[in-house]
Amino acid sequence: VSHTPLLSRIAGTCYWMARYLERSDHIARTVTQAYWLSLRADERDAPVLPLERIASIHAERSLIEALPAPREPGALLALLLVERANPGSLWCCVRAVRENARVARPMLTNVLWESINTIWIEARGLDPDALATRGIEDVLTWTRQRCQWIRGAIDEFLPPAVSRMIRIGTRLERIDNLVRLLGLVIPEPVHRPCLGERLERTWLAVVESAGLGDWVRRQVGCERSLPGLVQLLVRDREQPRALANLSAALLDDLEDLRQPAVASVVDAAELLTECVRGVDLRAMDAVPGALDRMLRLVAQCHQGLQTGLFSPAPSDPLPIPDRASLAPPAAPPPSPAVAVLPTGGQEQRQGQTRDH
Amino acid sequence: MPIPTLPHLSPHARGVAYHEMRSDGGLRPDCKPLDAWLRATSAEALERKRIEAQRLFTRRGITFAVYGDESEGERLIPFDVIPRIISSADWKLVQRGCVQRVRALNAFLNDIYHDQEILRAGVIPAEEVLGNKLYCAAMHGVEVSGQVHAHIAGIDVICVAPSQWYVLEDNLRTPSGVSYMLENRAAMRRLFPELFMQQRIAAIDHYPDLLLRNLIHCRPAGTETPTVVVLSPGSANSAYFEHAYLAERMGVMLVEGQDLFVDRDHVYAHTIDGPCRVDVIYRRLDDDFLDPLAFRSDSLLGVPGLFAAYRAGHVTLANAVGNGVADDKATYIHVPAMIRFYLGEEPVLSNVPTYKLKDPGDRAYVLEHLEDLVVKEVHGCGGYGMLIGPTASQAEREAYRARILADPSDFIAQPTLALSTCPTFVAQGIAPRHVDLRPYVLSGAQVEVVPGALTRVALKEGSLVVNSSQGGGTKDTWVVADAS
Numbered sequence: 001v002s003h004t005p006l007l008s009r010i011a012g013t014c015y016w017m018a019r020y021l022e023r024s025d026h027i028a029r030t031v032t033q034a035y036w037l038s039l040r041a042d043e044r045d046a047p048v049l050p051l052e053r054i055a056s057i058h059a060e061r062s063l064i065e066a067l068p069a070p071r072e073p074g075a076l077l078a079l080l081l082v083e084r085a086n087p088g089s090l091w092c093c094v095r096a097v098r099e100n101a102r103v104a105r106p107m108l109t110n111v112l113w114e115s116i117n118t119i120w121i122e123a124r125g126l127d128p129d130a131l132a133t134r135g136i137e138d139v140l141t142w143t144r145q146r147c148q149w150i151r152g153a154i155d156e157f158l159p160p161a162v163s164r165m166i167r168i169g170t171r172l173e174r175i176d177n178l179v180r181l182l183g184l185v186i187p188e189p190v191h192r193p194c195l196g197e198r199l200e201r202t203w204l205a206v207v208e209s210a211g212l213g214d215w216v217r218r219q220v221g222c223e224r225s226l227p228g229l230v231q232l233l234v235r236d237r238e239q240p241r242a243l244a245n246l247s248a249a250l251l252d253d254l255e256d257l258r259q260p261a262v263a264s265v266v267d268a269a270e271l272l273t274e275c276v277r278g279v280d281l282r283a284m285d286a287v288p289g290a291l292d293r294m295l296r297l298v299a300q301c302h303q304g305l306q307t308g309l310f311s312p313a314p315s316d317p318l319p320i321p322d323r324a325s326l327a328p329p330a331a332p333p334p335s336p337a338v339a340v341l342p343t344g345g346q347e348q349r350q351g352q353t354r355d356h
Numbered sequence: 357m358p359i360p361t362l363p364h365l366s367p368h369a370r371g372v373a374y375h376e377m378r379s380d381g382g383l384r385p386d387c388k389p390l391d392a393w394l395r396a397t398s399a400e401a402l403e404r405k406r407i408e409a410q411r412l413f414t415r416r417g418i419t420f421a422v423y424g425d426e427s428e429g430e431r432l433i434p435f436d437v438i439p440r441i442i443s444s445a446d447w448k449l450v451q452r453g454c455v456q457r458v459r460a461l462n463a464f465l466n467d468i469y470h471d472q473e474i475l476r477a478g479v480i481p482a483e484e485v486l487g488n489k490l491y492c493a494a495m496h497g498v499e500v501s502g503q504v505h506a507h508i509a510g511i512d513v514i515c516v517a518p519s520q521w522y523v524l525e526d527n528l529r530t531p532s533g534v535s536y537m538l539e540n541r542a543a544m545r546r547l548f549p550e551l552f553m554q555q556r557i558a559a560i561d562h563y564p565d566l567l568l569r570n571l572i573h574c575r576p577a578g579t580e581t582p583t584v585v586v587l588s589p590g591s592a593n594s595a596y597f598e599h600a601y602l603a604e605r606m607g608v609m610l611v612e613g614q615d616l617f618v619d620r621d622h623v624y625a626h627t628i629d630g631p632c633r634v635d636v637i638y639r640r641l642d643d644d645f646l647d648p649l650a651f652r653s654d655s656l657l658g659v660p661g662l663f664a665a666y667r668a669g670h671v672t673l674a675n676a677v678g679n680g681v682a683d684d685k686a687t688y689i690h691v692p693a694m695i696r697f698y699l700g701e702e703p704v705l706s707n708v709p710t711y712k713l714k715d716p717g718d719r720a721y722v723l724e725h726l727e728d729l730v731v732k733e734v735h736g737c738g739g740y741g742m743l744i745g746p747t748a749s750q751a752e753r754e755a756y757r758a759r760i761l762a763d764p765s766d767f768i769a770q771p772t773l774a775l776s777t778c779p780t781f782v783a784q785g786i787a788p789r790h791v792d793l794r795p796y797v798l799s800g801a802q803v804e805v806v807p808g809a810l811t812r813v814a815l816k817e818g819s820l821v822v823n824s825s826q827g828g829g830t831k832d833t834w835v836v837a838d839a840s
Contacts, residue, residue, distance in 0.1 A: 105600040106604035106609070110416075
């Protein structure tokens, strides 16, 4: 008895399904925090609205610039949540989860497929009017709950190879999201052990956005200093969403593939793990450079999987990355290179032949 | 010239269609439990169940796409919650007739691509087969495993009177709809378990197992543990749900052309563990798109070199290439003769009398009686491109007349059929609607049919078009043991 082999293309579909699911959850969490901040009178005078910062991760610059000035929270929310033309919007991400699941359908369990399909049925009518009718918080809470629901349906009855692809996609996306989120706020910190009130608010919003709010509240004596919070997000041994734990787990999954075609990905993941371990949290000036390097390594992992494993016709194994090219820059750049998250996965293709 | 008149094929028979629950004016005994249930169930309760069924189908993603209707995206096929009941005696007749027909059609396909005895015997004019645009010359001499060409056949039959069934059409290329047959049953079982307890309804759930068993049986010679796959054009295809459903139920890979490659006349799938040899392909892709090297060079859906691997006997394609010549409407006329020629039997199920418009006498008659007839394209399918004379406007009939005159050999005509009716839950309540039936015939070690079929129902009052692409719906079909 053996499991049905996993097609390379479907492995990619499962990976993308997981990435989009994680991204949907992440958008819901970050927008919730940014939305709350935007309702505070003392935040409105900030040079860049928190929502606009979040939008810089989830929307192309041109889409943001096309919004009428001054950019109103409502317009930014619509762009982030329901804009069909923005591939990074919540609506598009939920649709992408469902489309990828539909393609991978025979490899998923009925419960998982129906959970995902149900969410799409509920989400497909989301538009600015629906946002107004239901209320922003209701939509965001619903999204987070539904994402948890799907995670609950990702169970042990999935073929092991599918589970692994879902884990890899989830972890890579989680790392990518967290690094980008840190990149938004790291340029700001001042070097003091205790945060100012506004900065503390910002960092707690980051913690909540990373899905760690409950974790922090349950930690006795959790230090709410900047190094303490960065430690929690980057290197906390106990905290499963810390970058160090995520990258180590990602490396384990990639090594389990035992695929020569992804040797370069394993190598990049090793470098990522080393990079996370090596961040000197006492020297905050070095953190932006480290984040930038992490992003490049995440992109390298992603690219290596795309071309080495998910492509229907994998070519020769990718060349092992040149470690020198991935070495930390001599001088840290002014800010991490935060670009819009990648998109991909299921696309419409020629398919117009008829059954009878 | 007029074809022989049959009592239930009168031109305006729609008004006197046979109501399947009645026999000789009374209620059929095997329909009594359903009748009692319908009488005891309010319209509100049926509506609640209809909505529940719709939710269930939506949640499970049981959808199809309508070509040329980009705005609609995926649609649900309307599902009627009132089942259709077929007596076991009627079912045996249909089953026997369909099995007989598919045996003859398989023999015909094997013959015309080899010795062509039926043509040499003059049973069918050679030019009608060899000149048919669906005859695939490249298949000549190709040995297919077990001499099975139509592994999966959908035979469209209609009932016009008690125990009087006619074959309307054979589908031997990529017949679809079996997933709806299975999902309709699952939905009914969930919605109305009490009805299943009251009657002995034949089970159909084992269809995917039979299908897999037959596909495995037809594996290339020398293959011990074959890898079976379902080949789909992709998620944009109208029947993608069905492709995914069957792959999932059989536990096999659902592949697209891009997932396969051919190396030294063997077919492989790209998997994360490396190339995986593929032995049997249940393809849901038209012949033209299968292999850009052998057929349409612009196909992005196929697999270069697949036909060479097939010819070499290294992979089984189900259904075989070139089946179109046996299921088009021009060849349909000859199926009874095939049955007599290959099997030495009389047809169990009759054909609907058919006019060949390339015949001048038939053509003249049809053109004079367009308002009474149904005219179909010889290579048409899905209810597209046909003229239903009695319901068409004068302008539509005249436009069709011009098409016929431009190329008469592209058309056949049949009397307007008195398709039987079944009680159907519609907006006005329970009303009779016309139905047809598609049993799925599997060929492999033997030719077999699960005791059930897809019933398609024309939901509009008086309509005879049952195709889902044109507003038709489906019903669960119950083969029930006789009440006695």
